[in-house]
Structure formats: C-alpha cells, structure tokens
Amino acid sequence: MSNLSFTLRDSATMLRRDVRHSLRRLSMTLSGLLTPIVTLVLFVYVFGGTLGAGLGGVAHGGAYINYVAPAIILMTVGSGCATTAINLCMDMSEGIIARLRTMAISRAAVLTGQVLGSLIRTMISVGLVIGVALLIGFRPTTSLVAWIAALGIIALFTFALTWMGVVFGLVGKTPAGANSLSLIFQLLLPLTSSAFVRPDSMPAGAGAAAGAPDRQQRDPRRRLVRWPRPGRVPLGASGLQPQPRTVGRRNAPQLL
Numbered sequence: 001m002s003n004l005s006f007t008l009r010d011s012a013t014m015l016r017r018d019v020r021h022s023l024r025r026l027s028m029t030l031s032g033l034l035t036p037i038v039t040l041v042l043f044v045y046v047f048g049g050t051l052g053a054g055l056g057g058v059a060h061g062g063a064y065i066n067y068v069a070p071a072i073i074l075m076t077v078g079s080g081c082a083t084t085a086i087n088l089c090m091d092m093s094e095g096i097i098a099r100l101r102t103m104a105i106s107r108a109a110v111l112t113g114q115v116l117g118s119l120i121r122t123m124i125s126v127g128l129v130i131g132v133a134l135l136i137g138f139r140p141t142t143s144l145v146a147w148i149a150a151l152g153i154i155a156l157f158t159f160a161l162t163w164m165g166v167v168f169g170l171v172g173k174t175p176a177g178a179n180s181l182s183l184i185f186q187l188l189l190p191l192t193s194s195a196f197v198r199p200d201s202m203p204a205g206a207g208a209a210a211g212a213p214d215r216q217q218r219d220p221r222r223r224l225v226r227w228p229r230p231g232r233v234p235l236g237a238s239g240l241q242p243q244p245r246t247v248g249r250r251n252a253p254q255l256l
Helices: 003-024 026-045 048-053 064-093 096-101 107-135 144-171 175-191 204-210 220-225
Strands: none
Touching (some): 003 026, 003 107, 026 048, 026 064, 026 107, 064 144, 064 175, 107 144, 144 175
C-alpha cells in the first residue's frame, strides 16, 4: 500500500474514534448541537422585535427571522470550531497525542480525523438550525440549486475554520483556554458585523469595521438563501410601497 492509502486508512480510523467519543460525551455533543438553536430562538423571539424594527427597508419586507437566520448559521460554524479546539486540547493534556506518536500511524491522520468528525457534527447542526428556522417562519425565496451552492460554501467554510480550531487546540494550554480563543469566530466577529443590525446604526468605529450600510444587499451568503434582489418586494409588505417612476420616451418601449 502507498503512503496515501495508509493515510486514508488511518484517517478513517481516527474518524471512527471521534464519532465514538461524540456518542460517549453525549452531553457535550448535545450542547454543541442545541446551542445554535437556542441562540436562534433567543434572537427571534426575545430580541427580534427591537432589532427588526431598526432595520427599516434593509429587510426588504421580510420578518427578522429572514435577516438573522444566515447569521446564526455562520455562528453554528464557529461553535463547531470551538468543539474541535476543546477536543484536541483534551487529547493533548491527557497524553493521547503523545501516545499516538509512538504508534505506526500517520501523523496527518490524527488531525484529519478530528477535522472530518467536526465537519460532520457541524453540518448536522446547520441542518437542525435550518429546520427550526423554517418552522418558526424562515421563508427563503431561492431555488434548489442556490441552496445546494449555499450548503457547499458553508461546508468549505466549516472545513477551513475547523483547521483554525485545530490551531487553537494545539496552542491552548487548557480546554478552557482553547475555547476562549475560538470565541473570536464564535461570538466576536459575528456580533460586531452586519449579521444582526445595520452598520449605520452602530458607533462610527464599529460601523466602519462592520462594512458599508448596503453590505446586506451585496452579501452573497444572504442572497443565496434568503430573498431576491431589492425592488422585488411584495406589495404592502411591512408597509413598503413601490415608488412611482416617471416614464419618458426613452424607456417607454421597455414596457411593451
């Protein structure tokens, strides 16, 4: 067998180990799966009225759930990054990694198994978040192809961010320290972006860091899974009415 075959075989073994540990540490696994759902319900039913009222026309006539659901999906990815960092740091502190180094096993497979296991857990959590969002009013207006593209982008983003969780797990001295480092992606960056409110409603410095006021319209994450382009708002949605346009000679033939 080639080195690649050995690496793939060892990676599959480490993946099975990660899955078994997830089932054994059921409370930790359920916490990672349910935390994004609780966050979604909290922002929709507790903060949604106030935050949604401040969005104005940015929400394009949709409910606040339509605006915040993509943000919670990305926070779910950050939560998966934290789980990877904690698990790897626990293996380091308990001597598991040192023991594996003395065995005839690919070194890359040890980390690859952790990453693949985290990717599976995170995508399951993303599926649960999307399901709950649909139950409580999330109404995307895109095609099946756009949904597949969005899930592909989420999977690639999860894979990349999980490797950052590996770095945090190797750098952190304790599981709590590794978890604290992962809060950068889990809480800090999402909460200081345009994911929940418009940047022009923030203080000057925070608003500039979050992006331009029209970032929501340009954000491909939201375009893929949420609503069509501005200007296609249903009549009467959230009090929004179409603006009258003056028709001249130049654009009159376009109406025929």
